[in-house]
Amino acid sequence: MAARAAPAAEPGIVPRHVAIIMDGNGRWAKARFLPRIAGHRQGVEAVRRVSRAARAAGIEVLTLYAFSSENWRRPEEEISDLMGLLRHFLSSELDDLVAEGVRLRVIGDYHRLAPDLVRMIDQAIARTTAHAGPTLVIALNYGSQAEIASAARRLAEQVAAGTLAPADIDEDRFAAALATQDLPPLDLVIRTSGEQRLSNFLLWQAAYAELLFIDTLWPDFDEAALNDALRQYGRRQRRFGGL
Incomplete structure (x- = not known):
């Protein structure tokens, strides 16, 4: 990346x-x-x-x-x-x-x-x-934790279905599974x-x-x-x- x-x-x-x-x-x-x-x-x-x-x-x-x-x-x-x-x-x-x-x-x-x-x-x-x-x-x-958990589930479902390899899951792929995927x-x-405090708000998105x-x-x-x-x-x- x-x-x-x-x-x-x-x-x-x-x-x-x-x-x-x-x-x-x-x-x-x-x-x-x-x-x-x-x-x-x-x-x-x-x-x-x-x-x-x-x-x-x-x-x-x-x-x-x-x-x-x-x-x-x-x-x-x-x-x-x-x-x-x-x-x-x-x-x-x-x-x-x-x-x-x-x-x-x-x-x-x-x-x-x-x-x-x-x-x-x-x-x-x-x-x-x-x-x-x-x-x-x-x-x-x-709630940001729920959003992150939901993204992880969707990616896991793709892996289970054989449409996504675990090695292909990186930061960009994960971000694309979030609700904010089409935003800057x-x-x-x-x-x-x-x-x-952030109070469970945009935790992944606020990294930097x-x-x-x-x-x-x-x-x-x-x-x-x-x-x-x-x-x-x-x-x-x-x-x-x-x-």
């Missing part, structure tokens, strides 16, 4: 693929003596702001961690509120995404969601699938709210991504915060194991 060339790290360089762990909605609401749903509503507004700012900055792919496979452990009322906000986002934003040529992708086992919501997601994906512009990826009922390599992972943990709570994250993150990214030297 050929070594990946390290790109220049000039200030102002724009990463092709940025992923964000959107954290802090609950703490934002608690600090204001508001119910958690108020924080989630403001979080949706932040999604609108940041997705538009990412397109303006020239980012090709923005991946947002919206609902993890572990989030099912939250109270049923909160989960219902989150799904309601997702419905509202799809219905209110889809026309703009279509008009701007944005391709919508969803990774994760979203078919576990309510049937009407699954239909909305499928229809939104279908309306934007032919777009050649920037891509907005929403991670729904997503992940360049930058941002996590808001001060927590410093730059990680940026910031204190800003997600509802307060905006274009200025994104641009600051991009400036920090531009100052880093990405060696990919080289000198």
Whole structure:
């Protein structure tokens, strides 16, 4: 496998693929003596702001961690509120995404969601699938360990069927079995709210991504915060194991 060339790290360089762990909605609401749903509503507004700012900055792919496979452990009322906000986002934003040529992708086992919501997601994906512009990826009922295990099973099935030799399984072959197989390599992972962990998000893809943990709570994250993150990214030297 050929070594990946390290790109220049000039200030102002724009990463092709940025992923964000959107954290802090609950703490934002608690600090204001508001119910958690108020924080989630403001979080949706932040999604609108940041997705538009990412397109303006020239980012090709923005991946947002919206609902993890572990989030099912939250109270049923909160989960219902989150799904309601997702419905509202799809219905209110889809026309703009279509008009701007944005391709919508969803990774994760979203078919576990309510049937009407699954239909909305499928229809939104279908309306934007032919777009050649920037891509907005929403991670729904997503867990990276499950994604990796699923990829391993698919490759094992090919080996068992005699269509793939074990010796042919390398990093590229494995990456091609992941949900992100047709996306650019992940360049930058941002996590808001001060927590410093990946929380089962894009573990394989983040192997050589730059990680940026910031204190800003997600509802307060905006274009200025994104641009600051991009400036920090531009100052880093990405060696990919080289000198």
